[in-house]
Amino acid sequence: MTVRIGVIGVGMIGQDHIRRCTQVLNGCQIVAASDINVQSVQKVFDQYQITGKAYDNGHDVIASPEVDAILVTSSGPTHEEYVLAAIKAGKPVFCEKPLAVTAQGCERIVKAEMAAGKRLVQVGFMRSFDACYRKLKTTLSSGQLGEPLVVKCVHHNAEVGDSYTTDMGVTDSMVHEFDIIRWLLNDDYHSIQVVSPRRTKHAHHGVQDPQMVLLKTKKGVLITIDLFVNCQYGYDIRCDVVCEDGIAYMPSPLQVPVRTRGQLSEHVNADWRERFIVAYDIELQSFVDNAKQQRVEGPSAWDGFVASTTAAAGMVALTSGQITPVDIPDCPAFYRKA
Amino acid sequence: MTVRIGVIGVGMIGQDHIRRCTQVLNGCQIVAASDINVQSVQKVFDQYQITGKAYDNGHDVIASPEVDAILVTSSGPTHEEYVLAAIKAGKPVFCEKPLAVTAQGCERIVKAEMAAGKRLVQVGFMRSFDACYRKLKTTLSSGQLGEPLVVKCVHHNAEVGDSYTTDMGVTDSMVHEFDIIRWLLNDDYHSIQVVSPRRTKHAHHGVQDPQMVLLKTKKGVLITIDLFVNCQYGYDIRCDVVCEDGIAYMPSPLQVPVRTRGQLSEHVNADWRERFIVAYDIELQSFVDNAKQQRVEGPSAWDGFVASTTAAAGMVALTSGQITPVDIPDCPAFYRKA
Amino acid sequence: MTVRIGVIGVGMIGQDHIRRCTQVLNGCQIVAASDINVQSVQKVFDQYQITGKAYDNGHDVIASPEVDAILVTSSGPTHEEYVLAAIKAGKPVFCEKPLAVTAQGCERIVKAEMAAGKRLVQVGFMRSFDACYRKLKTTLSSGQLGEPLVVKCVHHNAEVGDSYTTDMGVTDSMVHEFDIIRWLLNDDYHSIQVVSPRRTKHAHHGVQDPQMVLLKTKKGVLITIDLFVNCQYGYDIRCDVVCEDGIAYMPSPLQVPVRTRGQLSEHVNADWRERFIVAYDIELQSFVDNAKQQRVEGPSAWDGFVASTTAAAGMVALTSGQITPVDIPDCPAFYRKA
Amino acid sequence: MTVRIGVIGVGMIGQDHIRRCTQVLNGCQIVAASDINVQSVQKVFDQYQITGKAYDNGHDVIASPEVDAILVTSSGPTHEEYVLAAIKAGKPVFCEKPLAVTAQGCERIVKAEMAAGKRLVQVGFMRSFDACYRKLKTTLSSGQLGEPLVVKCVHHNAEVGDSYTTDMGVTDSMVHEFDIIRWLLNDDYHSIQVVSPRRTKHAHHGVQDPQMVLLKTKKGVLITIDLFVNCQYGYDIRCDVVCEDGIAYMPSPLQVPVRTRGQLSEHVNADWRERFIVAYDIELQSFVDNAKQQRVEGPSAWDGFVASTTAAAGMVALTSGQITPVDIPDCPAFYRKA
Structure with missing residues (x-):
């Protein structure tokens, strides 16, 4: 069919x-x-x-x-x-x-x-279809490392245009982490804090970059997101999960290591297209495969609602500098995953 | 269509x-x-x-x-x-x-x-459709490392059944390297030598394992193939290319690094299915995409003939222990790649 | 002499x-x-x-x-x-x-x-005599990466005895980071916050483990310290420095990578003796070499005072959960480093 | 004393x-x-x-x-x-x-x-006092990987002066491997072969570079030495030991990984001084410590004799291109190590 x-x-x-x-x-x-x-x-x-x-x-x-x-x-x-x-x-x-x-x-x-x-x-949250995130989740789900306690994310872009604002760090960039970490942990957020480190000289006028966000989940897991959208060196998405019995590190995409001109080096992705291009194919294939069977899976409307609610709380936290509650209703049974 | x-x-x-x-x-x-x-x-x-x-x-x-x-x-x-x-x-x-x-x-x-x-x-040589080999070839083709001089291959299997013979090391296992290294170098073989190191206790009766093969190409590039089909630890395919201005290393497939129980570790592929599963999809998609346009690309009948001829010379070299010529006719214009 | x-x-x-x-x-x-x-x-x-x-x-x-x-x-x-x-x-x-x-x-x-x-x-702060920290500082001092903005530390111990208290995380464990990061950055602390993530089941009764500390320096650099003293897997000290033009990662001590039993793995240090044993030799040799020339260098009484003051503020922050000022007087010229 | x-x-x-x-x-x-x-x-x-x-x-x-x-x-x-x-x-x-x-x-x-x-x-063979080789030997001696079967060495120099001859590849450069691999394996050589790959354009007139040497020991272990003295990229000494139950890789010296300008990279040693400087200190301290106790340990006159004899056979092999016997008398009890 x-x-x-x-x-x-x-x-x-x-x-x-x-x-x-x-x-x-x-x-x-x-x-x-x-x-x-x-x-x-x-x-x-x-x-x-x-x-x-x-x-x-x-x-x-x-x-x-x-x-x-x-x-x-x-x-x-x-x-x-x-x-x-x-x-x-x-x-x-x-x-x-x-x-x-x-x-x-x-x-x-x-x-x-x-x-x-x-x-x-x-x-259309594509990260859960990315091979690196999937392998990380498989490792966590195996249970060999025990319960997660701390998740440390890196979200670095080489640079952003001059229409990018401090707010967009929360609403456009980190919203990907808001979604994917819930997927990784099967947990919901309880509070959020935004910390502003020393500004890079490479940020456009008035933009706070980098930013560090701290989220706590209802189970108490601490998530740190190191956002730096003018990091210069490339596009770099990382995720370390510290668990009771060990740490799992999300793998980086395949690159060819080269020894030349006094260095051992490998390429860092230039941008999100290069990094997630294959995930888009898998994401939409998944939609098609499910549609064939008259069903829908993957990131749900509820996930979209939660990401949006978390981003809204993040905006409050950004302004206040305070630890700010994230009020997410209990997930209806309708949307609960096995 | x-x-x-x-x-x-x-x-x-x-x-x-x-x-x-x-x-x-x-x-x-x-x-x-x-x-x-x-x-x-x-x-x-x-x-x-x-x-x-x-x-x-x-x-x-x-x-x-x-x-x-x-x-x-x-x-x-x-x-x-x-x-x-x-x-x-x-x-x-x-x-x-x-x-x-x-x-x-x-x-x-x-x-x-x-x-x-x-x-x-x-x-059906699938390795040229594997992302790791493709990225390696892209690096070599960029010219940044100059001409290749030495290629060092590893072809390790965790173990083989008791129907596996010493000959099959050349005709079934290394035939993949015979094909892929030509693809990587755009060069043809000139001679082959088979060296027999100390046998592993894990080899079945009468089987020489590991084996080391040395090939030289018409341009003089030396290729070593470290074949070890009872290496116990997993399926491991590697390729280092030493060039005039540096070395390129084929990347290994994505794995999740984990720190637990006193070790930093990651999984090694168990077998060729796990390692090359995606390459099969890409290989056949490529056949289909070309067929749509009434053409055929990828490994050719000529490539099949050359791999077969090289394996036959390898069999002679295995028996004699001598440096043995590989007589490959010049590639007909019909099969020459751009 | x-x-x-x-x-x-x-x-x-x-x-x-x-x-x-x-x-x-x-x-x-x-x-x-x-x-x-x-x-x-x-x-x-x-x-x-x-x-x-x-x-x-x-x-x-x-x-x-x-x-x-x-x-x-x-x-x-x-x-x-x-x-x-x-x-x-x-x-x-x-x-x-x-x-x-x-x-x-x-x-x-x-x-x-x-x-x-x-x-x-x-x-006796020995970390500044450790080869890993020294190489990191050399890289930062070269200026190739621009100004530091965020420093992310990991301080993990396999386990601690039952006399270890939550306070000691700040006063005994993290005091090493309080000292070494000042040495790395040539900067002083301005505020400190202590965050308590989900507790590991491996912590002794009443002990909060892990802990996450956030420090800001007078120049605005943000330092995070991921302390986890019952991490089970080994002794692990890490330091990533995010700068305006790139990131430097402190190297890990030499270990032999091994492929065996389905894994590529290497040993993680078991404890601080194994990790810093050589640093103690270099530390004391440095004291002796300077003493020969009637001078004293290395971590000073002022450094000891600042570490102690920072730990005291950390204790307040631990109790309150609030962002707490660290009041460090300006460094007297007497103690200022070139 | x-x-x-x-x-x-x-x-x-x-x-x-x-x-x-x-x-x-x-x-x-x-x-x-x-x-x-x-x-x-x-x-x-x-x-x-x-x-x-x-x-x-x-x-x-x-x-x-x-x-x-x-x-x-x-x-x-x-x-x-x-x-x-x-x-x-x-x-x-x-x-x-x-x-x-x-x-x-x-x-x-x-x-x-x-x-x-x-x-x-x-x-004065200093490599056995180098931390990287010592750690490798400790791993091999633990027995966890079973018997060694194949040893793959890399000996790359950035460049050599115009007084360097093809012969010196064997007598001056690879003599270090001749010595250290015996130390690693507790085994003696049985035969040697020298293979000449395609020449690099960076070699001085008349010098064959790279060279590949194959040694077999009395126990049948195969050793390959990939010598390349004008590799351009730096000084690079490596050693992989393939054993019956796994592979051990000699670690590389500590370097600071850096992400900058589109790359993840680390420095490669520039020359042997940088690479082995600490080994010289340990080597001579060992001589002094033993002298205090009226004894001598470390590389012996016998080791010097064997290295010299192996190099002489290597010279014959270089000229003939044939697999050449290495005639090393049995080690006298006087020199045998525990």
Whole structure:
């Protein structure tokens, strides 16, 4: 069986998913797409030799009887509306980040999905599909190291543009850690603190960089996130998990060690594309494989809601400098993972 | 366009490729398969919900007008016959190792393919599709390290069964290095020597293990292959390339480093399946992608012939203990890579 | 010239220094020693074939005209008195930790030494003589990585006895980091916070383990210390320094990597003796070499005072859970390093 | 007790040992030295504030009743004469490489020493005092990896001067491996082969570089030595030992890993001084410590003889390209190690 996919929004990320579904993934087919600019849909279809319906409106994509599953890759503020519509139509929907622009919007989606009675939404957090994180989780889940106590994350970017603000460190960058560490630990956050170290000279005017965030979970696990978005040397995502009986270190991506010119060295990833490119393929293949079986797994609307709520608390903590509570309701049974 | 594939032989490897084409790869479909035991074909079709033709004879698969491309996964001695038939039919054919059981058989395929006027055969050497080897080749091809002078290979298996003989070290195990090092260097072999170190107590009766092979290429590059098929500790494939301006080391597969019980440690692959599983997917996807465009790339019939010829010289060298010439004709323009 | 040394206190550490001066170091000789139990002095002298004076009182050692320099290795509460006496006698004195049992005691020593007009006191912080820390400092001092912004320390012990208390994490364990990070950064502390993560089941009753400490320096550098004294896996001291243009990682001590039984692994140090044994030799050789030239370098009385003051603030922070100021006076010119 | 040392030859290496004995080592004192140019002796004495006798002849140093032990650091061709004289005088003698310029000369020393009835000679092979080799040997000796089967050595120099010849690869460079691998394995050589890979463009005219040597021991262990004296990237000494139950890798010297400018990198040693500087201290301290107890340990005259004999066979093998026997007599009981 082939999953027939409709795409809402054919900007950069939408086009990339169309290419992925057409040329890389197994078991799916693009049959419809929409964009405010409807001509751009046909252009993409031509490029990938796709025979499909082009709409100027996402709701037409969702309504199309030929469409089995939806990808929402339109602009952020439109996500909530389309995801709610897909839920109403009873169709599996993959929604790029953010699920909604506010925690309240995420909550509305959560409620609608629960009312629908089954999971229909996968949020585009790709890290849990990355081989490095997966291997780390496998090690932790084996139980050989006992309970986790402290998690130390590194999130370093070579540099960011001048539109990047201090706030975005919390809402755009660290939100990935907010999501993935919950996935790694099966635990929820209880408090958050933001600490501002000495500023790098490489930060744009007024931007606090680096930042150090401390989270505590309900079980008491301490998470530190060392965020440094102008670290110059490359894109570097790391995660050490200190457990009762040992430490597990997330492996770094494959690189060729070289001895030359007085040094033993290896390349550091330049950016997130290079680092996570394969994870995107696996993420969407997973959506397709589940859709075939009429189910949705992976990062849920609830996960999107929790990440959003944590980021909101992080913003308060950033301003106050205080240890700030993160109020996350108990996870409904509906969303609880085995 | 979807490539319609026929499979000859549904033993273990045939079944695995059917699964791969059906559930993993993009752009292909199994439409026919044959086996001496024709019931087993239908059984596999049922397992993967495939609607296809089941034959008791590979030639029917090749002849079927519904079949665009062929996978030969029958027993070794039948390969030559089916590959020749596929060439005659003008259909792209992927043939698992060995291409033929003798160098002469390989040569007959080479001649037939050249007579057909275009490449139709891909041989199942999977290492050139492995990310570790590919990254190594990228580094070498960049030119930053200058010309290669010495290549040091390690080929270690945890253990082999009691049907494994000393000869198989050359013909079955090191044949992978014979192929991949040519690919890495774009060079051909000139001589081979086999040295027998002290035997491990873990080798079965009469088997020489480890073995060390020294190859020299026409350009003078020295290759050492440290083969040890009862090394106990795991499956370990390594490759260091010493060049005029530095050394490149093939990276090892991703593993989670762990500090526990007085040690910093990481897992070593248990066997070749664990080590090269992903390479098989990429290898066959590459065959499919090329078939879509009516072409064949990757390891060629010529490569199969050269590996077979080198192994034959290796057998002479194993017996004599002497530096033995490897007589490889110049590569025909037909097979020369850009 | 040979430096003639007198030792006050011949307990375990005193005996070890006597052995070191006699059998390992260059340019020194033990000529006198004291202990409450004077017989034990003669016993140690006999063991190492030393001809020296045995006293029952440290002041006699200090007063002896045959003694050029003093080692204070008696019980902690007696340190201040002997160090003050050595200063009065104008003799170089090496004092094991603690310099004094209170910050006030340290301050009295500082004042006495300044009044004496020249440095006479070296405190037994050995880490700055460790090859790993030294190489790290060399890298930082080269300037190639720009200014340090964040320092991440790990201080893990396999386990501690049941006399170990939560307070000792700050006063006995982390005091080493308090000292060495100032040495690394040439900076002083401004505030300290103590965070308590989830407790390990391996901690003795009532002990908080692990602990995470956050220090900020006057220049704004953030230091995190991940203390875990029942980590089970071994003794592990690490230090990553995040700078404006890159990160330097303190190297780990030499170990033999081994591939065996399905793993690539290496030994982790079992305890601090194994880890820092060589640093003690270099530390005391440095004291001797300087004493020959009538000078004292290395960790100073001021460093001892600052470490003690920082630990005192850490105790307040441990109780309150709040970000707590560390009030360190400006370093007097007398103690300032080039 | 202090060992009173006389030095024969105060060229670069002689001066360095005088500095070492005076400023670094424990338990020794320079009391005499000789040089053809006797003024240079006094100059060195002045530099290190030594009160000693200056001679123009090494035999006077040996004869001096004030001298307990001898260091021979004169020019190579004079070594044999002085070592024989020291043996005759019954004084422990440390002789820098070569012990004698021919295997026959070494043999004369061996005979003289055996006639003297006790070991008096230590040869200046310093690698067995290097921490990396020692740790490797400790791992092998633990027996956890079973019997060694294959040893793979790397001996790379950044570059050599234009007086370096192909022969010197065997007689000057690899002679270190000839000695250290015997020490590591407690085994003797049986045959040697020299293979010439493709030449680097960086070698001086007429010099074959790299070279690959294969040695087999009497027990059948295969040793490969990858010599490359113009490798450009630095000085790199490595040793992997493949055993029946696993592999041990000699650790590399401590370096600070750094992430900067798109790379994770660490320094490679520039030359042998940087790499083995500490080993020289330990080597000579060992000589002194043993001399105190009227004994000599470490690399023996027999070891010097074997290294010299192996190098001579290597020269034959280099010319012939054949597998060449290495005729080493059985080790006399006199020289056998426990």
